[in-house]
Structure formats: C-alpha cells, structure tokens
Amino acid sequence: MDPMESSGEENIVEESHKLVDSLDKLRVSAGSSSSNFKKKPVIIIVVGMAGSGKTSFLHRLVCHTFDANKRGYVLNLDPAVMSLPFGANIDIRDTVKYKEVMKQYNLGPNGGIMTSLNLFATKFDEVVSVIEKRADQLDYVLVDTPGQIEIFTWSASGAIITEAFASTFPTVVTYVVDTPRSTSPITFMSNMLYACSILYKTRLPLVLAFNKTDVADHKFALEWMEDFEVFQAAIQSDNSYTSTLANSLSLSLYEFYRNIRSIGVSAITGAGMDDFFKAIEASADEYMQTYKADLDKRKAEKEQLEEERREKEMEKLRKDMESSQGGTVVLNTGLKDRDAAEKMMVEEEDDDDFKIEEDSDDAIDEDEEDEEMNRFYV
Amino acid sequence: MGSCDILSVLFGLDFCFVTMGYAQLVIGPAGSGKSTYCSSLYEHCETVGRTMNVVNLDPAAEIFNYPVAMDIRELVSLEDVMEELGLGPNGALMYCMEYLEDSLHDWVDEELENYRDDDYLIFDCPGQIELFTHVPVLKNFVAHLQQKNFNVCVVYLLDSQFITDVTKFISGCMSSLSAMIQLELPHINILSKMDLLQDKSNIDNYLDPEPRTLLAELNEKMGPRYAKLNKALIEMVGEYGMVNFIPLDIRKERSIQYVLSQIDVCIQFGEDADVKIKDEDEDFGDDQ
Numbered sequence: 001m002d003p004m005e006s007s008g009e010e011n012i013v014e015e016s017h018k019l020v021d022s023l024d025k026l027r028v029s030a031g032s033s034s035s036n037f038k039k040k041p042v043i044i045i046v047v048g049m050a051g052s053g054k055t056s057f058l059h060r061l062v063c064h065t066f067d068a069n070k071r072g073y074v075l076n077l078d079p080a081v082m083s084l085p086f087g088a089n090i091d092i093r094d095t096v097k098y099k100e101v102m103k104q105y106n107l108g109p110n111g112g113i114m115t116s117l118n119l120f121a122t123k124f125d126e127v128v129s130v131i132e133k134r135a136d137q138l139d140y141v142l143v144d145t146p147g148q149i150e151i152f153t154w155s156a157s158g159a160i161i162t163e164a165f166a167s168t169f170p171t172v173v174t175y176v177v178d179t180p181r182s183t184s185p186i187t188f189m190s191n192m193l194y195a196c197s198i199l200y201k202t203r204l205p206l207v208l209a210f211n212k213t214d215v216a217d218h219k220f221a222l223e224w225m226e227d228f229e230v231f232q233a234a235i236q237s238d239n240s241y242t243s244t245l246a247n248s249l250s251l252s253l254y255e256f257y258r259n260i261r262s263i264g265v266s267a268i269t270g271a272g273m274d275d276f277f278k279a280i281e282a283s284a285d286e287y288m289q290t291y292k293a294d295l296d297k298r299k300a301e302k303e304q305l306e307e308e309r310r311e312k313e314m315e316k317l318r319k320d321m322e323s324s325q326g327g328t329v330v331l332n333t334g335l336k337d338r339d340a341a342e343k344m345m346v347e348e349e350d351d352d353d354f355k356i357e358e359d360s361d362d363a364i365d366e367d368e369e370d371e372e373m374n375r376f377y378v
Numbered sequence: 379m380g381s382c383d384i385l386s387v388l389f390g391l392d393f394c395f396v397t398m399g400y401a402q403l404v405i406g407p408a409g410s411g412k413s414t415y416c417s418s419l420y421e422h423c424e425t426v427g428r429t430m431n432v433v434n435l436d437p438a439a440e441i442f443n444y445p446v447a448m449d450i451r452e453l454v455s456l457e458d459v460m461e462e463l464g465l466g467p468n469g470a471l472m473y474c475m476e477y478l479e480d481s482l483h484d485w486v487d488e489e490l491e492n493y494r495d496d497d498y499l500i501f502d503c504p505g506q507i508e509l510f511t512h513v514p515v516l517k518n519f520v521a522h523l524q525q526k527n528f529n530v531c532v533v534y535l536l537d538s539q540f541i542t543d544v545t546k547f548i549s550g551c552m553s554s555l556s557a558m559i560q561l562e563l564p565h566i567n568i569l570s571k572m573d574l575l576q577d578k579s580n581i582d583n584y585l586d587p588e589p590r591t592l593l594a595e596l597n598e599k600m601g602p603r604y605a606k607l608n609k610a611l612i613e614m615v616g617e618y619g620m621v622n623f624i625p626l627d628i629r630k631e632r633s634i635q636y637v638l639s640q641i642d643v644c645i646q647f648g649e650d651a652d653v654k655i656k657d658e659d660e661d662f663g664d665d666q
Contacts, residue, residue, distance in 0.1 A: 049507070049508045049511065049512055050468035050469075050472070050506065050508050051468070051469075051472070051508070051512070080466060080467055081466070082466060106440075107440070108438045108439065108440045108456075109438055109456065109460075109467035110408050110438055110505065111440075113467070114408065114409065147466065147467070147468045148408070148468060148505075148506050149507065149508070150407040150505060150506070150507055151408060153407075154407035154408070154409070154410075154537075154553070155408075155409065178512065181512050181513075186559060186560060187511060187512060187560070189559055190510070190511040190512075190556045190557070190559050190560050191511055191512075191556075193552050193553075193555050193556035193559065194511060194552065194553060196611075197548075197549045197550070197551075197552035197556065198549070199549075200545045200546070200548045200549040200552065200600070201545065201546060203600060245558075245559065245620070248620075249555065249559065249614070251610065252607070252611055252613075255606045255607035255610045258606075258607075259603060259604055259607055290601035290602075290603070291601070
C-alpha cells in the first residue's frame with residue numbers, strides 16, 4: 001500500500017469525522033429515555049438454525065397474541081427473506097435493500113445479509129425509542145432474526161441489537177429447535193451445545209421451543225434432558241459412537257437443561273402456545289430478578305460495542321475514501337428514505353481482501369505486544 | 379511404469395506404497411477469517427517450499443486470494459441454484475452441499491485423483507454452522523476423504539475480537555464443541571485476527587485458562603442459578619482442556635508456522651511414509 005500524501009490524508013480524516021458526526025445527529029437522543037427501564041413489553045428474540053421454522057413459529061406467535069388479546073409488536077430483522085406470512089411493524093427491509101447492498105458493495109449473499117444488518121444496527125436506537133414510546137400499549141415485541149443463525153449470534157451488530165434491547169426491556173431469547181432433525185442423539189447434543197453457546201453469549205434467559213411437534217413428538221428430548229443415563233445409552237446405540245467426549249459433555253449439558261425452559265410447539269397446529277407464553281412470563285420475571293442488577297454493566301457494554309464499531313467504521317470509511325479518492329459518499333438520512341443509496345461500513349468478511357498495514361503509524365511494536373504471545377510462536 | 383511396478387519387477391514382490399493424503403477442514407462462523415487463513419497459509423507454504431492445495435467448498439464465495447486447486451463452484455454455483463430453483467441463500471446453500479454429497483463418487487473422486495502422494499489439501503468451508511449440526515453432509519464428505527486415505531483434521535476459527543470476557547470465551551468453546559461432536563475428528567481451535575486485537579492483555583486468560591480465576595469471573599457475570607453449570611463448563615474447558623485455542627497473527631510468519639506445526643502433529647504429517655509389502659512374508663515389515 002503506497003503511503004498517502006499527508007495533506008490528502010488529513011482531508012480524508014476530516015471528511016470522515018464530519019460524516020460520523022452527521023450519523024450521530026441522526027440518532028434520536030436516546031440517552032435520557034433509555035435510562036427508564038420498562039417492565040413491559042417483553043422482547044422475544046427468536047433465533048434458530050436455518051430451516052428450524054423460525055418464521056413459521058413467529059407467524060404462529062403473531063396469530064396467538066392477536067387471538068389471546070395480547071398486544072404484540074413485530075420486528076423483522078431478516079433482510080433476505082422473500083415474503084413474510086405476517087405483517088411486521090418494523091421491517092429491516094424498509095430501511096435496507098438487501099439486493100442493492102449486495103450490488104453496491106459487490107458482496108455475496110452472506111456479506112449482503114451481514115452488511116444489511118450492520119446498516120440497520122446503526123439506527124437501532126431509533127427502533128428502541130419507537131418501542132419505548134409505545135411501551136404502555138404493548139405486551140410483547142416479537143423479533144425475527146436472519147435465517148443464518150450465526151449472522152446474528154456471532155456478529156457485532158447482532159450483539160448491539162441484543163444489548164440495545166436487553167438494557168431497556170426484559171428480553172428473552174427463544175431458540176427454535178428442529179425436533180424431527182434432532183432425534184439423532186449427536187445432532188441433539190450438537191444443537192444443545194449451540195444453544196448453550198447462545199446462553200453465554202447473550203446472558204439472557206433462554207427458552208427452547210421444540211418446533212414441528214406435529215411431525216415428531218419432543219418427548220424423547222424431555223427424557224434425554226431429564227436423565228443423562230438414558231441419553232448416554234442412546235448415544236451408545238447410535239452408530240457405535242463410543243466417544244468419551246460425548247459422555248462428558250452430556251454431564252455438563254445436564255446442568256444446562258436445568259437452567260432453561262423447554263416447550264414443545266407446533267407452528268402449524270398452534271400446539272404449545274399457552275405453555276410457551278407461560279415460559280416467557282417466567283423468564284421475564286427471572287430477568288427482572290437476576291438480570292436487572294446487571295443492567296448498568298450491560299449498558300456500558302453496549303456503549304463500548306458501539307464505540308468500537310464506530311471506530312471501525314471511521315477506519316473503513318477512511319480507507320474507502322482513499323480508494324475512491326475522495327469521491328462522493330452518499331448517506332441515508334432517514335429511517336425510511338428509500339432513494340439515497342447508503343455507503344456504509346462493512347464488517348470484515350471472509351471474502352474481503354485483507355490489507356496488511358504497512359504505514360509507519362501502524363507499525364507493530366514487536367517487543368511490547370508479543371511478550372505474552374511469544375510462547376505460541378515457533 | 380510406476381515406481382511400485384518397477385520394484386515389483388526387481389524383487390518379485392508386490393510393493394504398494396501407502397499413499398497418504400492430508401487435509402484440513404477449515405470451519406468457523408462467517409467473518410472469522412477462514413479464507414484469509416487459507417490464503418496466508420498458502421503463501422507461507424510457498425515461502426517455505428511446501429506443497430499446499432486450497433479447495434474452495436463455499437458455493438457462495440466470490441473473491442479468492444489464493445489459487446484454487448478445486449472449486450465446488452465448478453460443480454454447482456449458488457447463484458445458479460437460487461435462480462433456477464427459486465431458493466433463498468440458505469436453501470440454496472443446503473442444496474449445493476447436498477449436491478456435493480451426491481457427487482462424491484464422480485466429480486469429487488475425479489478431482490481428488492490429482493492429489494495423492496503426500497498431498498496436502500485445505501478445504502475452505504462455508505460459514506453456516508447448520509452444515510455440521512443438522513445435516514450429515516460434511517460428515518459424509520470427511521468419511522469419504524478418509525476412505526481415500528486422507529488424514530483429516532478440523533481447524534475451527536473464531537475471531538479473537540469477540541472474546542472480550544469469559545462468557546464470550548465459554549460461548550466460543552461451546553460453539554466449537556457443537557461442530558466437533560458431529561465431525562468426530564482431531565481438531566485445532568484458532569483465535570484469529572490477533573493482529574486486529576487492540577488490547578492483547580486480556581486474551582491471554584483464554585489461551586492459557588486458569589480455571590479458578592475464570593470460574594470466579596464467570597459466576598460474577600452469570601446469575602447465581604448458573605453456578606453449577608458454570609463450574610461444569612469451566613472444568614471441561616480449564617481442567618480437562620477440551621477446547622484449546624491457539625492465537626493466529628497473520629502478519630507474522632512464525633505465528634502461521636506455529637499453527638501449521640500444531641496441525642501437522644494433529645494429522646501426523648511429516649512422519650515418514652511406510653512402505654508396506656503386500657506379501658505373506660512377514661519378515662519384511664517396515665522398510666525404514
């Protein structure tokens with residue numbers, strides 16, 4: 001990478017400062033309002049593997065809240081979904097056009113979804129404000145997440161969105177399980193380990209929704225969760241998989257099961273809805289007792305994440321401007337402004353060209369940084 | 379005539395070299411740095427004079443920083459599938475991978491023919507964890523490789539920037555185990571993007587876990603009801619060392635070399651190939 005002329009670089013930095021400032025002004029000053037923690041509505045974030053039936057499940061939740069006179073609000077965070085069977089009050093697709101993003105930034109489908117979510121995350125304080133203003137009129141906010149689970153669970157934007165919710169309302173994560181696919185003990189365990197990873201990542205109450213019980217009853221799952229010896233026997237008899245790893249893991253998972261609520265549901269038939277909402281209420285209570293104390297820490301964490309993201313964006317913006325040589329950068333100025341194309345910061349993706357910094361300001365101070373790391377190097 | 383045939387003629391015995399192949403299956407969440415890892419490893423091997431062939435198994439991949447030896451997109455492309463079958467990106471990906479599984483005995487075998495003796499392949503996989511947890515596609519692919527005498531090892535990458543505290547660390551471990559349990563292979567866990575990590579002081583706690591300290595921190599972060607679970611997980615990770623992470627800084631040759639050495643041990647690369655004789659006479663044994 002050729003070193004930039006110093007004056008040119010200064011201008012660019014100045015420009016990017018201006019842009020970040022204008023981004024700031026777009027945000028509704030959430031500072032004051034989000035300090036009021038609300039007991040309602042309960043935010044239900046629905047996550048699950050692709051194909052587990054998240055969207056159908058959410059659809060069922062929407063119908064149920066309507067039928068049961070519970071006041072629900074729907075938020076769709078999946079930018080690539082083609083059509084939703086329900087109407088969303090707030091839909092990421094209104095703000096971010098997934099296909100345009102892909103074209104604009106020359107990304108593949110994964111990159112497109114990730115970037116779309118990033119774009120939306122920058123505006124998320126506005127979403128929270130909208131919900132706060134209507135808090136007295138709402139019981140539940142139902143959130144549909146992108147089809148690929150890790151775009152939400154292992155991304156900065158997913159974390160920002162989760163924290164934005166969790167620091168303002170009681171938030172419960174619902175992990176949708178594809179019950180028929182999980183009848184194999186190893187797949188079941190793999191699924192449960194992933195659910196456990198979500199529990200620790202979000203630090204929020206977790207409800208397992210065993211979906212598709214119309215196809216396969218989830219009784220076997222309940223049995224496996226109750227009694228780990230039954231589970232271990234099931235592993236032994238499956239494909240002669242005799243791993244001690246599986247056995248040790250099943251012991252740890254036993255503790256996991258006792259800390260979560262599991263409900264069998266069917267999005268198609270509507271079975272399990274009442275039990276599901278009971279579990280949600282119980283989890284929300286748990287949230288108020290246990291997690292609320294954690295609130296200040298969560299808020300601080302969220303602010304930290306935002307700050308880091310903004311720094312990254314600054315850097316990326318600077319690089320983008322360098323490469324486009326100061327060409328026009330258009331910014332979306334409103335939540336529903338469809339016309340303006342948005343040039344935004346892209347999370348580092350697999351497909352990105354990795355640029356190795358050779359500028360003198362980024363010089364690696366080898367001695368300082370590597371002391372601890374040295375033992376890992378040959 | 380091959381070398382085996384020449385030897386057979388000379389000694390009147392049936393010689394057969396056991397051809398071993400070596401393979402790394404590179405997996406991890408989207409954005410963890412898999413493709414970057416592959417290209418860095420490729421460049422490193424070029425520098426040190428080792429053959430290394432990178433295979434792209436991601437039908438949705440666009441740009442490559444490495445020369446691709448085998449590419450799933452020659453077999454099936456995500457775009458085509460999405461267009462022709464009207465599937466969304468997830469459905470299309472599943473379709474592509476299942477198509478790969480169906481082609482194990484033709485396209486895959488044909489391509490693998492080019493890589494036999496002591497050849498080293500790195501498979502750059504798609505990010506989606508569903509491929510390992512929910513469907514046996516990749517597991518079957520691995521089984522097929524093993525049948526072709528490849529020693530396979532899984533390399534799981536996690537972005538080090540996400541591991542900001544012990545809860546994220548545990549989360550990362552669980553996520554890694556979730557894939558491991560399905561693949562049943564020796565594995566190496568890598569904390570990638572160490573070069574992007576601003577504050578390295580923290581990360582050392584997770585590269586060399588001190589169970590008691592971690593447990594105390596974990597109990598603080600999670601509510602009291604999780605005490606038993608916290609303890610069980612820290613034991614698994616800290617004491618039994620079930621999940622060990624190695625740091626990777628791609629700016630540094632020696633970091634890449636360290637990772638490579640660890641993997642080499644994992645798949646037994648570099649141990650001299652045995653010449654085995656297909657004969658009733660047992661005396662010959664190993665010809666070292």
